[in-house]
Amino acid sequence: MTKKSFLFILLFLLASTISVTQVESVKETPIYEVNEIKVARKVRNWTSLSLLYPDQYHTPEELFEELQQMNDTASEIVDLYSIGRSIEGRDIFCLRITNEQNPLPKAGVLFVGQHHAREQITVEISLRFMLVLVNSYGYNIDITNKVNDQEIFFIPSLNPDGLHYVVGNETMQGNPWFRKNFRSIDDDNDGVFNEDPPEDTNNDGVISEFIVYTQNKDNEWVETEYYYEGIDNDEDGLINEDPLSGVDLNRNYDYRWRDSTCDSGKSMNTLREDYQGTAPFSEPETQTFRDFMETRTFATAISLHSGINGTYFPWASETYWAEEELYNQIYTDLKTFLPSNYLSESDDPQSIGYTCAGEWGDWMYAVKNCLVPLTFEVYHNTSSQDLVTLVSDGRSRKIWRWDGIYEKFAPEESAIEDLWSDIQSVFSYWLLITPRLEVSVKSVVGDKNTSDILEVTLNMKSQSPIIGSISKLNVMKEISVPVLRKGSPVTISEISAGEAVEKAFKFELEQDFTRGSNLTFLIGNEYMGYRPITIQEDQVVEAQVSIEIFIPFFSIVTLVLIKSRKKIKRN
Numbered sequence: 001m002t003k004k005s006f007l008f009i010l011l012f013l014l015a016s017t018i019s020v021t022q023v024e025s026v027k028e029t030p031i032y033e034v035n036e037i038k039v040a041r042k043v044r045n046w047t048s049l050s051l052l053y054p055d056q057y058h059t060p061e062e063l064f065e066e067l068q069q070m071n072d073t074a075s076e077i078v079d080l081y082s083i084g085r086s087i088e089g090r091d092i093f094c095l096r097i098t099n100e101q102n103p104l105p106k107a108g109v110l111f112v113g114q115h116h117a118r119e120q121i122t123v124e125i126s127l128r129f130m131l132v133l134v135n136s137y138g139y140n141i142d143i144t145n146k147v148n149d150q151e152i153f154f155i156p157s158l159n160p161d162g163l164h165y166v167v168g169n170e171t172m173q174g175n176p177w178f179r180k181n182f183r184s185i186d187d188d189n190d191g192v193f194n195e196d197p198p199e200d201t202n203n204d205g206v207i208s209e210f211i212v213y214t215q216n217k218d219n220e221w222v223e224t225e226y227y228y229e230g231i232d233n234d235e236d237g238l239i240n241e242d243p244l245s246g247v248d249l250n251r252n253y254d255y256r257w258r259d260s261t262c263d264s265g266k267s268m269n270t271l272r273e274d275y276q277g278t279a280p281f282s283e284p285e286t287q288t289f290r291d292f293m294e295t296r297t298f299a300t301a302i303s304l305h306s307g308i309n310g311t312y313f314p315w316a317s318e319t320y321w322a323e324e325e326l327y328n329q330i331y332t333d334l335k336t337f338l339p340s341n342y343l344s345e346s347d348d349p350q351s352i353g354y355t356c357a358g359e360w361g362d363w364m365y366a367v368k369n370c371l372v373p374l375t376f377e378v379y380h381n382t383s384s385q386d387l388v389t390l391v392s393d394g395r396s397r398k399i400w401r402w403d404g405i406y407e408k409f410a411p412e413e414s415a416i417e418d419l420w421s422d423i424q425s426v427f428s429y430w431l432l433i434t435p436r437l438e439v440s441v442k443s444v445v446g447d448k449n450t451s452d453i454l455e456v457t458l459n460m461k462s463q464s465p466i467i468g469s470i471s472k473l474n475v476m477k478e479i480s481v482p483v484l485r486k487g488s489p490v491t492i493s494e495i496s497a498g499e500a501v502e503k504a505f506k507f508e509l510e511q512d513f514t515r516g517s518n519l520t521f522l523i524g525n526e527y528m529g530y531r532p533i534t535i536q537e538d539q540v541v542e543a544q545v546s547i548e549i550f551i552p553f554f555s556i557v558t559l560v561l562i563k564s565r566k567k568i569k570r571n
Helices: 003-015 060-073 121-136 141-149 160-166 284-295 324-337 360-366 405-409 413-433 547-570
Strands: 078-085 091-097 107-112 150-155 209-215 221-228 300-305 372-377 388-393 397-402 437-446 453-462 473-478 500-508 518-525 529-536
Touching (some): 060 078, 078 284, 121 141, 121 150, 121 413, 141 150, 141 413, 324 413, 360 372, 437 518, 437 529, 473 500
Parallel strands (some): 107 150
Antiparallel strands (some): 078 091, 091 150, 209 221, 453 500
16 A cells, blocks of 8 residues: 555545534533522521410501511511501501522512401411411421522501401491491581491490392392491481491402493492492502502412302403313312312302402403412301391391301401411412422533524423413523523523423523633523523533534545546556
8 A cells, every 4th residue: 555545544534533513413412410509598597486466366556566576586588568558547568478598589479368357367367377487497398498489478468447447446346347448438428427337236246237138020039238237326317327438449450440241349339348449449558559569470369358158260250260271270279178168159160159340360360460369268157147037027028137247257266276277288289389490401502602602401390280481481691681692582482380391592602601601591580480590611512513424525525536646647
């Protein structure tokens, strides 16, 4: 073999091993596990708390003391602040529980208590769930992780004036039937406000309600009016025609407000328990909640009520569910947690039995993009109807007296803890289904020079078994600063509930990725919150071109060169 022949053979062998960088099609890439940046867990340094006022209903002042105790004791995970004031100037407090060492936006869940004054049991249930979270943090791994990953908001009383009236009233006789806020209305147009309220005239300790039924043309008994025990305070021949009237806060939201096609929340009669006010958000309490929601988005939110036998999703203004498949799944889960009487009075769980205009859940779903706003009735006494007595039995008109309002809407104080034990698991369920994200880097492929493209492959999982990411995920340099490619924000497609998948995104390097450096991104959206990831320079793998692509090319070149040499020799 001549020296030149040897050189041509050597060239052929070298051609078979040459690799070229900066080609995006990769046959096989090594996997490097790059863990996300971990947020430090706060080392717990507080002792477990107990209620300052156990086994009783809290006045607004006592409620504040309980909230202040949690904030002072566990300030690393508790944040207490006023979000506004009631019509009488009482603070409406919000308490947030989260790991404050993680400043990134997190997945959020909201609990709102006491739209209605006489439903003070919702304040007590809120307080007890807050205590569970504060006392379990650092001891219970599941709750600790959820407090680290979520922002859990509580507005225990949206109606603190009502709470004062039904629980803490020392200056006047409270009316346990009272439902609305403290908006004073001159119902009888005599220039005087609230001068003729219901009263316990027979001193039996309760204010009775009288319900009048009359027969219609089909001989059916229909409720036509109701009134309360009382006297003629203003001596005009009428009783209770100017009580403390107020506005039903749960009919005061700006979605189908005063819609005449709905059954409830459309009357201009100020004495009605479902009087909706003069305009949407006419009341300072609902204005406060509207403003609170201005900069927040929740996938799940729970409004706590009591008295009726039901657990309700949107639509309140219709007779069907807005998200039938999803709500059916949650409703089925609730059956495993709750006694049967907590779900629905009717055979059809999608219907309350009447439609409501201006209702909280409909507004949250339609206007604030909350996927699951639930109205959860925390208490219903199935035996409360036994406290109804027939007092007048006419042929076409019957009057029933009902003394059991307290027992219907709120249990005896000694039974509060037992009630909480019955329903506590449902509150943990709401933390479970709030959409949250797990993310880590699987691989990074590309080159490290300015304007080169890196492709990042992520291992991602939706931690909620019920709710996915809802919308696309964003790739951010920092909050409010998206990563751009060709001028457009970089996004990742949606992730379904409980799904574990690989997702990739590409971006362009703005400067050389130098030895020993790293890049940090935030992945998430307003529903799931944002999780940080870091990419280290030494874990970027240069894309390799398969040798099969180049062997034929260099083989052809080599053969051509050999053949050309032979022709030259013959010549």
